[in-house]
Amino acid sequence: MAGKSKTTIHDIASKLNITASTVSRALNNNPRISETTKKAVQKAAKQLGYQPNNIAAALRHGRSHIIGIIVPTADRTFFASVVRGVEEIANKIGYKVIICQSYDNYNTEVQTVDALLSARVDGIIASIGKNTEDFSHYKRAQEKLPLLLFDRTTDKLEVSQVVIDDFLGGYKITEHLIEQGCRRIAHFTSSKKVSIYKERLRGYTEALKDHGIPFDQALVVESNMQLEDGRTSMEALLKLDQLPDAVFSASDYGAMGAMQVLKERKIRIPQEVALAGFMNEPFTSFSDPPLTTVDQLSISMGNVAAELFFEQLKAGDKKHLPQRTVLKPEIIIRQSSLKRDYAKDDKEQQEGYISLKA
Amino acid sequence: MAGKSKTTIHDIASKLNITASTVSRALNNNPRISETTKKAVQKAAKQLGYQPNNIAAALRHGRSHIIGIIVPTADRTFFASVVRGVEEIANKIGYKVIICQSYDNYNTEVQTVDALLSARVDGIIASIGKNTEDFSHYKRAQEKLPLLLFDRTTDKLEVSQVVIDDFLGGYKITEHLIEQGCRRIAHFTSSKKVSIYKERLRGYTEALKDHGIPFDQALVVESNMQLEDGRTSMEALLKLDQLPDAVFSASDYGAMGAMQVLKERKIRIPQEVALAGFMNEPFTSFSDPPLTTVDQLSISMGNVAAELFFEQLKAGDKKHLPQRTVLKPEIIIRQSSLKRDYAKDDKEQQEGYISLKA
DNA sequence: TTCAGCATATGAAAGCACTTAACAGAAATA
DNA sequence: TATTTCTGTTAAGTGCTTTCATATGCTGAA
Numbered sequence: 001m002a003g004k005s006k007t008t009i010h011d012i013a014s015k016l017n018i019t020a021s022t023v024s025r026a027l028n029n030n031p032r033i034s035e036t037t038k039k040a041v042q043k044a045a046k047q048l049g050y051q052p053n054n055i056a057a058a059l060r061h062g063r064s065h066i067i068g069i070i071v072p073t074a075d076r077t078f079f080a081s082v083v084r085g086v087e088e089i090a091n092k093i094g095y096k097v098i099i100c101q102s103y104d105n106y107n108t109e110v111q112t113v114d115a116l117l118s119a120r121v122d123g124i125i126a127s128i129g130k131n132t133e134d135f136s137h138y139k140r141a142q143e144k145l146p147l148l149l150f151d152r153t154t155d156k157l158e159v160s161q162v163v164i165d166d167f168l169g170g171y172k173i174t175e176h177l178i179e180q181g182c183r184r185i186a187h188f189t190s191s192k193k194v195s196i197y198k199e200r201l202r203g204y205t206e207a208l209k210d211h212g213i214p215f216d217q218a219l220v221v222e223s224n225m226q227l228e229d230g231r232t233s234m235e236a237l238l239k240l241d242q243l244p245d246a247v248f249s250a251s252d253y254g255a256m257g258a259m260q261v262l263k264e265r266k267i268r269i270p271q272e273v274a275l276a277g278f279m280n281e282p283f284t285s286f287s288d289p290p291l292t293t294v295d296q297l298s299i300s301m302g303n304v305a306a307e308l309f310f311e312q313l314k315a316g317d318k319k320h321l322p323q324r325t326v327l328k329p330e331i332i333i334r335q336s337s338l339k340r341d342y343a344k345d346d347k348e349q350q351e352g353y354i355s356l357k358a
Numbered sequence: 359m360a361g362k363s364k365t366t367i368h369d370i371a372s373k374l375n376i377t378a379s380t381v382s383r384a385l386n387n388n389p390r391i392s393e394t395t396k397k398a399v400q401k402a403a404k405q406l407g408y409q410p411n412n413i414a415a416a417l418r419h420g421r422s423h424i425i426g427i428i429v430p431t432a433d434r435t436f437f438a439s440v441v442r443g444v445e446e447i448a449n450k451i452g453y454k455v456i457i458c459q460s461y462d463n464y465n466t467e468v469q470t471v472d473a474l475l476s477a478r479v480d481g482i483i484a485s486i487g488k489n490t491e492d493f494s495h496y497k498r499a500q501e502k503l504p505l506l507l508f509d510r511t512t513d514k515l516e517v518s519q520v521v522i523d524d525f526l527g528g529y530k531i532t533e534h535l536i537e538q539g540c541r542r543i544a545h546f547t548s549s550k551k552v553s554i555y556k557e558r559l560r561g562y563t564e565a566l567k568d569h570g571i572p573f574d575q576a577l578v579v580e581s582n583m584q585l586e587d588g589r590t591s592m593e594a595l596l597k598l599d600q601l602p603d604a605v606f607s608a609s610d611y612g613a614m615g616a617m618q619v620l621k622e623r624k625i626r627i628p629q630e631v632a633l634a635g636f637m638n639e640p641f642t643s644f645s646d647p648p649l650t651t652v653d654q655l656s657i658s659m660g661n662v663a664a665e666l667f668f669e670q671l672k673a674g675d676k677k678h679l680p681q682r683t684v685l686k687p688e689i690i691i692r693q694s695s696l697k698r699d700y701a702k703d704d705k706e707q708q709e710g711y712i713s714l715k716a
Numbered sequence: 717t718t719c720a721g722c723a724t725a726t727g728a729a730a731g732c733a734c735t736t737a738a739c740a741g742a743a744a745t746a
Numbered sequence: 747t748a749t750t751t752c753t754g755t756t757a758a759g760t761g762c763t764t765t766c767a768t769a770t771g772c773t774g775a776a
Contacts (some may be wrong), residue, residue, distance in 0.1 A: 008761055019727050024763060034725060051502075055417045055478045056761030059732050064413060066456070066477070073442060075657070077640075080438035082432060087459055096477055098424070099457045103443055119424070119454055120413045144409075256644050263646065282435075283641030286614050288621065299433070366733055377755055382735060392753065414733035417760050 003328035007050040015044050027052070027070065058120065061153055067114035067309070068098045070109065070126035073154075078298045082150060085302015086125060093310065095122070104130040113137040117144060123313050125305055128152040130194070148309045150301060152196070160312060162305040162325045166196045169294040169329035172247055173276050176292070177329055178211045180339040182246035182274055184219065188233050188254040191222040200250040200278060213350055219244055223254070229256020238265065245273060246337070252277035252284050259287060259336070275336040285334070295330045325328020365408040373402050383411065416478065425667070426456045426474035428467065428484035430510075434637055436656045437485065440508060443660015444483060451668065453480070462488040471495040475502060481671050483663055485509045488552070503697050506667045508659060510554070518670060520663040520683045524554045527652040527687040528561020531634050532606055534650070534689055536569045538697040540604035540632055542577065546591050546612040549580040558608040558636060577602055581612070588615020596623065603631060604695070610635035610651055617645060617694070633694040647693035655685055 009023040016023075018037070026033045026041035033041075044050075054213055056065040069086055071079040087097045098121060102109040109129045114137070116124055123146035126138070135157050141147050142159060153161040177185050187204045190197040205215055221236055223229035230253060237260070249255035255277030262269055269275050269289055277284060277293040284291035304325055312320055335341075367381040374381075376395070384399035391399075402408075416422040427444055429437040445455045456479060460467040467487045472495070474482055481504035484496070493515050499505050500517060513521040526576045535543050545562045548555040563573050579594055580619055581587035588611060595602055596619070607613035613635030620627055627633050627647055635642060635651040642649035662683055691698075 010761080020762075021728080021764075022726055025726085026763095028763085032725065037725080051472075052476045053417075053478060053761050055413055055422060056732090057763070059411075059413045059417050059734090060761080060763045062732075073486040074432075074445060075435070075438040075442040077433070077435070077438075080433040080435075080441075083457065084433040084459065086458060087432060096456050096458070096473065098454045099441065099445060100454070101442065101449070114409070115454065118410045118412045120411060141443045220472070281640070283639075284640040287644050288646035368733080378733085379735075379756080380754055382733095383754090386735085390753065395753080411733050414760090415735075417762090418733080418735045419759075 007045075007048045008053070011048055011052075012041060012044045012050060014145035015048065016040055030283075033241075034049050038070075062120075063122055064120050065094055066096045066098055066119070066121050067313075068100060068112075068119070068121040068124045070102055070112055070124065072127065073127055074099055078151075078279065080297055081298030082127075082302035082305065085299040085304075086306040088299075089303055089306035089310065095310075101324045102129045106134075110137045113141050117141060120262050121145070123147065123309060125309055128154060130144055130192070133332065146309060146312045148247075148312070150305045152194075154182045158322050160308060160322045162301055162308060162327065164296055164301065164327045164329045166329075167203040167206070169278060169331070170200035170248075170250070171207045172203070172329075172331050173278070173292070173294055174204045174207035175211070176333065177246045177248060177274055177337060178207065178213065178248075180270070180274055180337055182339065183213060184216070184242065184244040184245040185213070185248055186219040186221065186237050186244035188221050188223065188225060188230065188247065188249035188251070188258070190225050190250065192224075197225075197250050204248060216248065225249065225251035225254040227253045227260075230254035230259075231261050232257070234258035234261040238339060243273070246270075246275070247273060248276045248278075250278050252279045252281040252291060255291055255293070256283070256287060257335075259291070260263045270335070270337050270339040271342045274339045280332055284332075287336070289335035292334045293332050296330050297327050297329065301327060359481075362507040365403075365406040366411070367408075369406055369485070370399060370402045372407060373406065374398055399515070402483070416650040418692050420478075421480055422478050423452055424454045424456055424477070424479050426458060426470075426477070426479040426482045426484075428458045428460055428470055428474075428482065430462045430485065430487055431459050432457055434652055436509070438638065439656030440485075440660040440663065441619060442658040443662075444664040445660075446657075447661055447664035447668065454669075460487045464492075468495045471499050475499060479503070481505065481667060483508065483667055486512060488550070504670045506663055506670070508663045516680050517685075518666060518681045520659055520666060520685065522654055522659065522687045524557035524687075525561040525564070526638060527689070528558035528563045528606075530561070530687075531636070531652055532565035533569070534691065535604045535632055535634060535695060536565065536571065537627070538604075538632055538695055540697065541571060541592050542600065542602045543571070543606055544577040544579065544595050544605040544611070546579050546581065546583060546588065546605065546607035546616070548608065550581050550582075555583075555608050562606060563602075566582045568571060569577050581657045583607065583609035585611045585615045585618075588612035588617075590615070592616035592619040601631070604628075604633070604697075605631060606634045606636075608636050610637045610639040610649065613649055613651070613694075614641070614645060617649070628693070628695050628697040629700045632697045638690055642690075644693065645694070650692045650695035651690050653688045653690050655687065659685060 009020045013020045013023045023041050026038045067090060069083060075082060083099060090097050100112045101111055106129060109132060112193045124141055127150050135154055138147060138157055147159050149159055149161040151163060153163055189201045208215055219232040223233050247258050252326060255275055259275055262273055267273055278289050280293045280295040284293045308325060367378045371378045371381045381399050425448060428442060432438060439455060448455050458470045464487060467490060482499055484507045485508050493512055496505060496515055505517050507517055507519040509521060511521055547559045566573050579591040581591050588607060605616050613633055617633055620631055625631055635649050636669055638651045638653040642651045645690045666683060
């Protein structure tokens with residue numbers, strides 16, 4: 001930490017009796033510089049322990065080769081994976097990524113956007129905080145640099161975005177449960193009016209409708225969808241006159257809470273109640289039984305977001321319309337929903353289906 | 359993205375008929391500037407939509423207020439949490455964090471360090487890649503700026519570091535198993551000669567010794583400690599003449615693999631075989647039974663690392679000796695190891711203990 | 717042979733936007 | 747009147763890029 005190397009292109013220049021501009025060009029592999037000089041410059045640079053100063057370069061040509069990414073928190077699996085995906089791409093083309101956490105706090109988010117603008121990042125990739133309702137900070141950002149939103153977005157901003165098709169996820173997994181013979185499918189959703197949950201719910205209802213199963217409001221339970229909420233919601237369902245034969249929770253945590261309660265009550269999964277979540281949290285493959293869920297393709301989401309972002313960055317001021325990329329989620333079928341597999345062994349259970357069908 | 363605001367302190371200055379230096383001082387709240395001028399400057403700045411240019415400031419006084427963090431991958435729970443912990447602290451004092459992934463690849467790591475040096479970060483916090491054996495890139499970094507290593511460190515570098523006490527973790531959890539009545543405790547460890555695993559193993563053997571239990575090499579199984587390895591290792595143990603009554607895996611994944619095999623064989627956990635892991639991965643609380651494990655305090659590790667780091671950063675060139683902070687891990691006791699709870703109900707099992715004790 | 721014309725290789729200098737040491741004028745204090 | 751205090755200005759500098767200019771050597775037409 002002592003001898004902060006102060007070697008600049010001028011040092012290289014004077015060592016070689018040339019000017020700094022030549023050194024700069026040589027280092028940037030400018031075709032106007034002869035191979036001999038380039039070689040000499042590179043050699044001298046190495047000898048002197050020269051380390052380019054990106055800050056000076058950034059100041060000079062107005063690009064920092066740094067982008068900012070804003071996530072609610074960096075340690076939630078989903079966001080961590082997206083960050084990974086973004087960094088992967090950015091790194092490949094010589095960009096660095098500044099990571100910022102909004103903690104779902106509006107003021108923090110606003111400050112963060114400003115801090116990134118001041119840091120002169122070349123662009124921002126963000127997932128909006130839960131409580132954000134005013135988007136003027138993003139609008140401000142958008143006036144100055146490329147902005148791209150992922151996962152949690154808004155239609156109040158004309159901005160490119162990458163999201164997954166929550167409707168499709170909800171639809172496909174509900175359909176899967178129906179195919180497994182379930183007819184009374186409960187759904188855990190969020191009490192918050194967040195679009196991703198609304199879409200999952202819509203997928204659920206639509207799938208029911210398409211398969212001629214009546215929608216029953218009593219089977220839709222609202223909560224915050226954490227583990228504890230999942231327990232509470234499941235207990236509420238158990239008090240109904242007629243038990244559901246499946247639960248599709250819009251969050252894996254909710255599904256795990258339900259699983260715990262069911263196991264405590266010795267209700268068999270999936271024979272009596274099939275279970276499905278949403279998100280493909282790492283723990284879902286370790287639960288007993290492993291949980292059927294919807295994969296969010298989080299790393300790809302980061303990749304795709306970064307690719308789309310850099311496309312726009314390169315396009316520069318050339319008008320490019322905001323682009324919306326919708327990723328198709330994949331359903332991960334695991335044991336918790338495979339009711340069919342047990343149907344043969346389980347006469348009683350099967351009769352249950354039949355009577356319901358009648 | 360169109361009207362890149364080009365407002366500089368000069369624009370503010372000329373609007374107010376003062377000089378840029380006065381504006382600069384006013385914005386930096388320099389006491390030499392009168393309150394009236396400050397107010398006027400702030401007002402004008404807001405009117406003109408002024409956004410400070412940190413890059414110019416950084417170039418001028420040689421500090422970017424950005425630090426770099428290098429992790430093998432950003433989406434592993436542990437590293438994601440540390441990143442979160444670091445950003446938390448950094449953010450509070452006006453620093454931003456550039457996140458870089460080495461993917462455990464030596465060349466990538468070297469390039470990353472250089473890129474960060476060129477980006478003129480004010481310091482680097484890093485966890486060393488698995489395959490790194492030459493540390494000259496870190497040595498080079500260390501000559502120019504504060505460096506701090508966490509979790510995966512090396513004693514080949516005189517550098518501050520934050521680690522957890524793996525020995526203690528291994529010791530405590532083995533002791534816990536002993537207290538639960540286990541006498542034949544198996545251990546899953548890594549075949550790689552990584553210090554964290556060596557330490558956990560040492561904790562295990564030491565605890566055995568202190569409790570008068572003979573060490574049995576046959577009970578120590580080496581592998582890569584992933585889920586599949588855990589399965590293989592467990593199956594190997596099952597072939598022994600005498601079954602172990604507990605398994606302490608130095609990774610949660612290994613423990614989960616073991617859990618799967620045991621459940622498939624209808625071997626009761628913890629009654630017949632108690633189970634413990636290491637890391638407190640999120641899935642451990644969702645397994646059935648929930649897994650006893652050692653918590654790595656990952657967010658605190660990030661916090662502590664950042665605090666120590668910024669302390670050194672502030673100390674600047676004033677000689678400060680490399681400091682080594684060792685965090686005490688906490689053991690998280692869950693059902694998978696609570697053999698005692700079953701001992702009363704389970705006469706047979708208890709007699710098993712007694713015969714062993716004899 | 718001569719020289720315009722051109723390509724090639726490099727230099728000089730002007731910033732990029734900000735900070736800060738050194739300086740200066742006016743008012744206030746001694 | 748001399749000195750300090752307050753407020754502000756001047757100008758140099760941070761390391762790099764890039765426009766414009768220059769020097770050199772070569773080709774080919776006059």
